[in-house]
Amino acid sequence: MAIDQHAARAADPALGPVISVRGLGIRFRRNRTARRDFKDLFAGRHRRTLPGEFWALRDVSFDVQPGEAIGVVGRNGQGKSTLLKLVAQVLLPDEGEVHVAAGVAPLIEITGGFVNDLTVRENVYLTAGLHGMTRAEIDARYDEMIAFAELEEFQNTPYKHLSSGMKVRIAFAVVSRLEEPILLVDEVLAVGDKAFRDKCYRRIDELLAGGRTLFFVSHSDRDLRRFCRRGLYLDRGELLLDGPIDEVLARYDADHGPE
Amino acid sequence: MTATVDAPLSSRSRGPVARYLRALWLLTTRDLKVRYSTSFLGYLWSVLDPLLMAGIYWFVFVLVFQRDVGEEPYIVFLLSGLLPWMWFSGAISDSTRAFTREAKLIRSTTIPRTIWVAQLVLAKGLEFGFSLPVLALFAILGGAHLTWSAPLFLLAILVQAVLTLGLGLIVAPLVVFFRDLERAVKLLLRFLFYASPIIYGLTDLEHLGLETVGAFNPLAGIFSMYRGAFFADQVDPFAIAVSAGLALLALGIGLLVFRRTIRSVLKAI
Numbered sequence: 001m002a003i004d005q006h007a008a009r010a011a012d013p014a015l016g017p018v019i020s021v022r023g024l025g026i027r028f029r030r031n032r033t034a035r036r037d038f039k040d041l042f043a044g045r046h047r048r049t050l051p052g053e054f055w056a057l058r059d060v061s062f063d064v065q066p067g068e069a070i071g072v073v074g075r076n077g078q079g080k081s082t083l084l085k086l087v088a089q090v091l092l093p094d095e096g097e098v099h100v101a102a103g104v105a106p107l108i109e110i111t112g113g114f115v116n117d118l119t120v121r122e123n124v125y126l127t128a129g130l131h132g133m134t135r136a137e138i139d140a141r142y143d144e145m146i147a148f149a150e151l152e153e154f155q156n157t158p159y160k161h162l163s164s165g166m167k168v169r170i171a172f173a174v175v176s177r178l179e180e181p182i183l184l185v186d187e188v189l190a191v192g193d194k195a196f197r198d199k200c201y202r203r204i205d206e207l208l209a210g211g212r213t214l215f216f217v218s219h220s221d222r223d224l225r226r227f228c229r230r231g232l233y234l235d236r237g238e239l240l241l242d243g244p245i246d247e248v249l250a251r252y253d254a255d256h257g258p259e
Numbered sequence: 260m261t262a263t264v265d266a267p268l269s270s271r272s273r274g275p276v277a278r279y280l281r282a283l284w285l286l287t288t289r290d291l292k293v294r295y296s297t298s299f300l301g302y303l304w305s306v307l308d309p310l311l312m313a314g315i316y317w318f319v320f321v322l323v324f325q326r327d328v329g330e331e332p333y334i335v336f337l338l339s340g341l342l343p344w345m346w347f348s349g350a351i352s353d354s355t356r357a358f359t360r361e362a363k364l365i366r367s368t369t370i371p372r373t374i375w376v377a378q379l380v381l382a383k384g385l386e387f388g389f390s391l392p393v394l395a396l397f398a399i400l401g402g403a404h405l406t407w408s409a410p411l412f413l414l415a416i417l418v419q420a421v422l423t424l425g426l427g428l429i430v431a432p433l434v435v436f437f438r439d440l441e442r443a444v445k446l447l448l449r450f451l452f453y454a455s456p457i458i459y460g461l462t463d464l465e466h467l468g469l470e471t472v473g474a475f476n477p478l479a480g481i482f483s484m485y486r487g488a489f490f491a492d493q494v495d496p497f498a499i500a501v502s503a504g505l506a507l508l509a510l511g512i513g514l515l516v517f518r519r520t521i522r523s524v525l526k527a528i
Binding site: 090131 | 278281285289292293296297363364365366367370522525
């Protein structure tokens with residue numbers, strides 16, 4: 001059902017790409033060396049690869065049109081989450097450019113901003129506020145967030161007393177209510193019970209139907225096929241294939257065997 | 260499919276400055292809320308700490324050593340240096356943990372990253388503000404009077420905020436790579452406490468011939484402005500000019516260091 005709607009608004013080239021990635025590269029140290037000299041630290045962007053460093057991503061380029069739903073495919077440690085973080089701009093590239101033309105709702109480490117000693121209510125206002133919502137906007141959506149997380153009874157409970165499932169529920173409820181045009185999802189949905197997972201999926205369907213752009217990292221073929229039309233296949237930091245999701249998954253299975 | 264999806268929010272049209280200030284305020288009040296909701300004495304701690312320290316120094320320097328430094332009433336003289344010192348040292352030592360403490364939040368939000376230092380300076384600054392009634396109380400009890408230079412008190416707050424922010428922006432990213440710096444900073448702060456005119460005044464260095472050298476400690480000029488509110492002859496224009504210049508220099512270097520290192524910091528946390 002959702003698929004038809006995706007197709008209807010998948011391509012609207014008049015608006016131009018909402019995410020534009022050009023020659024993207026980022027490198028990390030392979031191991032944590034004790035010594036690090038000042039010159040190295042202040043060197044900024046340079047193309048030279050230093051000993052003990054590797055490129056987690058290199059020469060990655062692609063465009064995302066508004067309303068597209070893109071799945072990122074690859075084995076562990078091939079740069080999927082790093083790519084997502086670069087698009088979310090919580091990491092900065094060593095070479096190349098990332099342009100994101102609209103606001104981003106990052107479902108990455110969604111419980112990160114929550115504070116143990118504050119109540120659920122205080123945490124909702126804090127996290128939503130840090131993601132850029134005004135007080136009035138949070139007021140208007142507060143009841144909906146609590147209802148979605150099914151935490152009506154726990155609004156004044158300190159966050160640390162919630163179960164781990166409840167913590168993820170309230171975090172997802174807040175971040176998925178940000179109403180930003182771009183949604184970045186990094187396997188957060190792997191947690192929580194089945195009923196809540198279904199609810200999260202319905203929420204993402206709704207957001208997609210409302211014209212949001214989705215950037216999705218997952219190991220689940222089913223989820224990838226359900227949400228995405230287009231796939232990016234990353235291997236050893238390289239973008240091997242950028243095409244329809246079925247083609248990308250077929251290539252991935254051919255390379256690594258079906259899971 | 261239900262149609263509960265609203266139009267994208269309008270808030271993104273607000274300026275970046277408004278967003279910066281709002282995030283800064285949210286984080287600062289968050290820390291105060293946590294502090295005051297988890298401890299029984301809450302606000303009293305921001306007053307008790309300097310009071311106890313002032314009591315100790317008063318005992319040592321007035322009763323034991325028969326002090327001949329500072330001015331009368333000494334407790335006002337002492338507190339007007341000690342309270343801002345606690346702001347400075349608290350913010351600097353907190354900034355050694357600015358990134359490690361907030362690592363999860365920094366990895367998941369795009370808030371302008373100087374906020375992680377600025378919020379510490381603001382939080383300690385607010386605590387400094389909350390402790391000012393104690394200073395006022397002792398000034399009234401001790402019979403100290405405001406002088407013509409009282410407005411310098413406000414300028415002192417501004418210069419101190421700039422200086423502390425600048426130094427924090429240098430310390431915070433470097434600690435991520437050089438963990439030893441955390442302990443080095445603690446040691447340096449302890450040294451700086453006695454090297455700064457807190458329990459004595461800048462004028463007390465005169466007979467040692469160290470007055471000019473002492474003025475190049477940016478805190479000397481700042482404390483001289485705070486003290487000017489009650490003791491007119493503590494105002495030292497040369498020291499004030501030096502500290503204002505050094506504060507701006509620290510902020511400039513701080514922003515530069517921060518900008519150059521943030522890429523590596525984000526990878527490391």
